[in-house]
Amino acid sequence: MELVNKRIAEYTESFTTEEPEIVKRLIRASEKNLEHTDMLSGRQTGLLLKLLVQISGAKRVLDVGTFTGYSALMMAGVLPENGELITIEMNSRYREISDGFFSKEPYRSKIRQIMGNALEVIPGLEGNFDLVYLDADKISYPEYWKMIRKKTISGSLIVLDNMLWDGMVLNAKEGKEYAIHKTSELIRDDDEVDQLMLPLRDGVTVVRVK
Numbered sequence: 001m002e003l004v005n006k007r008i009a010e011y012t013e014s015f016t017t018e019e020p021e022i023v024k025r026l027i028r029a030s031e032k033n034l035e036h037t038d039m040l041s042g043r044q045t046g047l048l049l050k051l052l053v054q055i056s057g058a059k060r061v062l063d064v065g066t067f068t069g070y071s072a073l074m075m076a077g078v079l080p081e082n083g084e085l086i087t088i089e090m091n092s093r094y095r096e097i098s099d100g101f102f103s104k105e106p107y108r109s110k111i112r113q114i115m116g117n118a119l120e121v122i123p124g125l126e127g128n129f130d131l132v133y134l135d136a137d138k139i140s141y142p143e144y145w146k147m148i149r150k151k152t153i154s155g156s157l158i159v160l161d162n163m164l165w166d167g168m169v170l171n172a173k174e175g176k177e178y179a180i181h182k183t184s185e186l187i188r189d190d191d192e193v194d195q196l197m198l199p200l201r202d203g204v205t206v207v208r209v210k
């Protein structure tokens with residue numbers, strides 16, 4: 001399903017600030033080394049994340065689903081000097097690419113990558129997060145939502161990607177689309193948060209804990 005008219009999507013992207021040079025290099029490295037790069041969050045979601053970090057003054061960020069590091073670089077690039085971004089990835093193939101970027105300053109002192117299953121890693125993380133970006137396996141979104149809520153406090157932001165899942169959430173009965181739809185319902189039924197679902201790319205939901 002075409003969620004946003006193609007020409008409108010291109011037009012809005014053309015009036016969205018380009019990524020910093022290092023992130024453009026990461027995109028090129030991903031395209032050179034991988035057959036598929038459609039998992040990259042993309043310029044508009046990337047800019048949204050960057051702006052949310054800046055506007056909220058977030059110091060501690062959790063990035064669930066690193067892939068090659070696009071969202072991590074976009075957010076870590078605007079964290080304060082004492083800021084920290086933890087990013088979780090289970091596929092070591094992507095690490096070969098992300099490491100080359102995460103090892104450069106100022107990212108080196110801000111980004112901590114944890115390799116492993118995020119479902120097992122998140123409950124063991126200490127402290128709370130000012131901003132969490134969820135972009136890992138969709139079937140587990142309801143579980144992620146519950147564990148992430150335990151790591152957030154008043155004022156925290158949670159951003160979830162792919163919340164429209166190519167429009168399939170409209171008739172969701174099973175599978176990933178049902179898990180995503182269920183997550184939107186869980187968020188809706190949580191009295192302690194405000195949620196805004198944006199028809200941006202594949203659907204982006206922004207949540208703020210009251």
Ligand SMILES: C[S@@+](CC[C@H](N)C(=O)[O-])C[C@H]1O[C@@H](n2cnc3c(N)ncnc32)[C@H](O)[C@@H]1O
Binds near residue numbers: 066090119135
């Ligand atoms: C859509 S991509 C993330 C894109 C990334 N945020 C970006 O901006 O480019 C999803 C990533 O989550 C990883 N992933 C999926 N399930 C996971 C899990 N249970 N634990 C850790 N990583 C997982 C996948 O290997 C994949 O790299």
